Amino acid sequence: MPETRFVVFRGILDICADLKGDLYEMGQMSYWGQMHVASTFGFLSSDKVLADPQIQKLLSSDEHFDLVVLEHFFNEPLFIFPYKFKCPSVTIAPGPMTVFTNHLMGNPAPPSYVPTILADYGIHMSFWQRMKNTYINLLGDFFVHFELLPTMNNMLQKHVPDAPAITDIIYNNSLMLLTSHSSFGNPVPLQPNIKEIGGHHILPPKELPKDIKDFLDSAKEGAILFSMGSNLKSADFPEDKKKAILKAFSKIKQKVLWKFEADLPNKPSNVKIMKWLPQKDVLAHPNVVAFISHVGLLGTLEAVSAGVPILGLPVFWDQVKNIDDAVGKGIAVKLNFFELNEETFDKALTEVLKNPKYRANAKRRSQLMHDQPIKQMDEAIFWIEYVIRNHGAYHLRSSAVNLKWYQRYLVDVIAFVGGVLVIVLLIFYKLMGVLFGSKKSDKHVGKSKKNN
Template sequence: MSCTVPHIYQSFYDQYVNVIFFSLCLVSCNGGNILVVPLDGSHWVNMKVILEELHSRGHNLTVIRASNSWYIPEESPLYTSISVEMDESMEDSVEVYLDEQEGASFWTFLKLTTHWMSTFSEVQEMWAEVFIKIVEDQKVLQSILDSKYELILTDPAIAVGLYLAKFLKLPVVLNVRWITSGEGHFALAPSPLSYIPVPGSGLTDKMNFIQRVKNFLFSSIDLFQQKFMVEPCYFAIREKYFEGKFDIISLLQEADIWLFRSDFVFDYPRPTMPNVVYIGGFQCKPAQPLPADLEEFVQSAGEDGVIIMTLGTLVNALPADLTDEVARVFAKLPQKVIWRHKGATPSTLGNNTLIVDWMPQKDLLGHTQIKLFVAHGGTNGVQEAIYHGVPVLGIPLFFDQYDNLLRLQDRGAAKILELSDLNADTFEQGIQEVLHTDSYRMNIQRMSRLHRDQPLAPMDQAVFWVEYVMRHKGAPHLRTEAYRMPWYSYYSLDVLLLMLTVLTALIVSTLGVFRFLCCRRRKKSKAKQN
């Protein structure tokens, strides 16, 4: 027997929940001053969504940005900005990375891992210089102090926001899934490697012995990166501007609230902490009408529908030979194709394919004509695919993309096609499989229903907890005290050592007593014999 709430009552219930929630939010929160330290690229895309909502609720925002930022404009109606000179960019590194993917060998993996570790180290060094420029520029620093900020909202993929918060003695809210070396949970919550896969390992939560060994080794890579590639970038800052011993991990653990861009419809179940608020899909909204010319193109597809393809904000185009192969496959399909591609127009481009510099991804994914999403597997795109229930053919390129797509593939909602295996045949086979196997669409739509079935929207939760920290000037009661403990105390090694010492002493003492008694008995026996 199933139970269905009549539509009219469901509507009243939704309105009731929203009224109660907003009443609670507005009880004691007036507009406050928030200092924002974001990361560029796709990370800024979702940070901006939160800023729009905070601005709409009357908060005053100041954003620290690089002077040569790709996406973060200096002038905005949402915020005022503090621009800091920064000379380098990651764009060249992205192009080098794509060109280096020659195959799936161990040496290719080692070369690419080393390449990204070096790149991230350089990025951290640049942002460490940003910290120094801010605190040593008396005009900028005084402006920050005069603004009387109530908290710092930062992306912990770079550590400068954490250091600024400690320097200014401000509460911290993290807009997070990724930290300076890996996924945020591993710095905050118990993370047994027996069933929690490390990002980059390509594993699920069901591992055999060999896979657990692999998971352990990948965890060691993250620890190595944090200890030897990231931490040294901030040594000079700690020596000059701070007292006491601490590291980036302890700063992360001191944060008041973690706005975590994930949920357990997408991720695997795992231990968590009281100050982690899951806001996966917070940027997702119902689709808006498409521009007239794009709507006309989409409707012209008829019953065959439309495929959309994008490889994210960092990648403008695939290498030329692969681009031609992809275009050749698209040209053979009965579907229409909308392809975000900013490189040279491929010679094999078909009449059914529309190439664009930018696409309204959210609105397209919510359109009934969209049959397939060919994507790189960035967090934003994956969550939007889940929200709108569109199956995915994934071509992961770097960062967390393979692991994101693996979570969809493990649930039967996506198929992964690695770049090293990409050619016309594998690409066409992948498209045909996902398009014409009903289970892909059924599984992603089931995930969509689960994701949407929440008492409060993820964005409402995010804003509530930001304002919560402002109202209460932090949330120390939600933080674990683990970060104050040395590592040997955290793992109870000192207790274990004491127990072993006591046990050893008891065993030695017992053996000593028995030896003494045995020796005494022998002496008595000899005395009697004599």
């Protein structure tokens, strides 16, 4: 691609490695702690990007661009790019809308029926779950406006001293593309400039490497794919969990293809380990009957596309919500990673393998994903070009982005009404005091006259 210029940032993956311990502990943290760890990755990576000499040179140049495309994950300072180049921006969010993206787009998310990304429940919430959901949403809003944005603004000013306040540039985004999809996620309000393109990365399956193909072809009783993604590594599992998993695998007839990043001694004969494998293509193999996963969104959508049921081992962040959504749709069995032992893993694995409802529901969800008028990647391309053609497509933007946070959440209105009610009650109290005080005085005067 002769017109393409790449700027490679060294050390971004090192940030993931440094946070690896926190990632396994994240699921047991408070909600505030989870927000802090997730935002730390975005802060450190944004800091590294803006500190790069190539980026500093680019920002001070007079180059022209028609559009800036940004992935959004706690990297608000990078909105300096569309501001500097005086062009519209499109963001790609790695998941559904959250409290951390809703404020950028002025998108409503009533906590009465829209579960937060940190929820451990589905859309049908009880009273106490709605209370909890409201609390987490308010906590997230507080984190965004009083912790995240001030911190990000300080970092932006450090690298770009002439930059405006961060709140003056982050709300000019033209379009947000979500990597979620209606076949798996929940129906929630979305503004006209927010589009779901989940599954855009799923292409027709390629031919598998010979060793993997032979292994799966020979799995007459079916095969299981086991992968914890790229950030979480199976090799980092505690020893007791590795032993419990291997013991359970030794009891089944199915073959297991396990993405494992180190040597694994004493593994059963039906288990094949690989440090890397083409996950999407493996899931598309007809002999694959289950997917053991951390339930990251992209991998989950790959399983939905292939019609493969899931045994979910959620650890942190959106994984907990993803597995609850999958369980609610009847395509998965949930096993909390921190509760994994030989008994619980064996029970969950047996359920997903032997109960036919999971595969039937997974096939139904696959049908829904593919029953679309346009491919997800084509839709993404259309809307990106639409933004360019229509000079930012600002007619699609919600007017909510022009409001201060206290106006958007009606804090000023509630405060005014509350103040008026307090004043009315005080006036009423004073009037009652005067009225009853006057009657007491009249009675006292009457008694005095009788005594005289």
